[in-house]
Amino acid sequence: MTTNNVNPVINVGDAFADCYLPRELRDGGAASFLSVEYDGQPVLFARDGWINGTHVTARFGKHLDDWFRLAETKAYLRALAKALNTADVRDLRRTKRGRGGYTMLHPKLGVALARWCNVDFSVWCDLQIDRILRGGFASATSNPNKRSSVSDREPLLTIVAACVARLHLSFTAVYTGVNQFVGVAHARDMTRYQVCEAVGFGGRLLACAATPEDYSRIDQNRTALGRVNTQLSLFEGFETEDAE
Numbered sequence: 001m002t003t004n005n006v007n008p009v010i011n012v013g014d015a016f017a018d019c020y021l022p023r024e025l026r027d028g029g030a031a032s033f034l035s036v037e038y039d040g041q042p043v044l045f046a047r048d049g050w051i052n053g054t055h056v057t058a059r060f061g062k063h064l065d066d067w068f069r070l071a072e073t074k075a076y077l078r079a080l081a082k083a084l085n086t087a088d089v090r091d092l093r094r095t096k097r098g099r100g101g102y103t104m105l106h107p108k109l110g111v112a113l114a115r116w117c118n119v120d121f122s123v124w125c126d127l128q129i130d131r132i133l134r135g136g137f138a139s140a141t142s143n144p145n146k147r148s149s150v151s152d153r154e155p156l157l158t159i160v161a162a163c164v165a166r167l168h169l170s171f172t173a174v175y176t177g178v179n180q181f182v183g184v185a186h187a188r189d190m191t192r193y194q195v196c197e198a199v200g201f202g203g204r205l206l207a208c209a210a211t212p213e214d215y216s217r218i219d220q221n222r223t224a225l226g227r228v229n230t231q232l233s234l235f236e237g238f239e240t241e242d243a244e
Contacts, residue, residue, distance in 0.1 A: 036128050038121065049129045050094065051110035054102040060117040064103060067116055076112055107133070120207065123162070131155050144193035152192050159202035166206060178202050181214065183221040 035042040041059060044052040057064045067073055077089040084106075086092065092106040105113060107129045114122035134151070156178065163174045179187055181201045182194040190198065204210045 034132065038124060043125070043128070045128065045132055046104055047132070049107035049110075049132045050104040051107065051114075051125065051129070052102055053093070053105040053110065053113050056110075056113060056117060060121075062117060064113075067113055070116075073112070073116075077109070080106070080108055124203070127155060127158060144196075145191050148188075148190045148192050148195045152195055153187055153190065155199050156187060156190075156195055156202065159199050159206065163202060163206050174202070174205070177205070177218060180218045180221045180225065180227070183224065185225055185227070 034045045034047060036045065037043070043059075044055055053064050057067065077092060081087070081089045081092060084092075092109050094104040096102055110129065111122055111126050114125040134154070160171065160174050160178060163169055164171050175187070178198040178201055179185060179190075182190060182198050184190055184194065187195075187198075201210065201214055204214065
């Protein structure tokens with residue numbers, strides 16, 4: 001079975017800054033969340049990787065309380081609390097009550113919730129949490145024009161590997177495509193901001209949601225670099241098999 005409609009669309013291109021914070025989620029007037037865009041809407045994380053479970057479930061038309069009532073969820077909570085040496089499972093969530101209230105979930109618990117909502121979204125959440133805990137958001141938003149380090153480029157390698165595995169593309173084709181998307185010959189030449197842009201393109205590619213503008217940008221940069229890459233056509237307008 002093939003499909004070109006893998007939803008929701010992953011879009012993380014320019015979303016590595018604190019670009020959105022609803023009024024009800026402000027703490028003493030100071031932004032206390034990181035906002036990362038997914039499918040055109042923000043997903044809110046705390047700076048320690050905890051995720052806003054209330055907003056996550058609402059965007060998928062679900063209710064957080066329904067997930068907590070599941071026997072599987074209760075078992076996972078107990079197992080996670082035991083593994084983390086926590087006596088009370090309630091320590092794995094933080095709830096703000098009252099008008100505009102919300103519940104934040106421990107990073108491990110957040111990924112489990114995301115999987116209940118949507119499998120593609122859960123993979124994306126796992127990657128974002130890993131990046132937050134590694135300090136990747138701080139490095140991307142501070143000194144964005146600084147040459148990227150190997151650590152800065154770890155999310156890029158992850159998304160390229162995911163494209164290769166899921167879409168059955170060659171590593172060279174994907175690697176060359178993301179490099180040319182930001183106008184460099186090699187990933188080691190990327191700035192921190194360019195790494196964010198390349199990861200965004202990789203996410204859209206993984207979701208079969210790369211746009212004509214994406215490919216036009218690659219063509220322009222490829223010409224500017226004086227390169228001809230016939231392998232690029234391998235992932236333009238492709239169909240991908242469902243991963244069952």
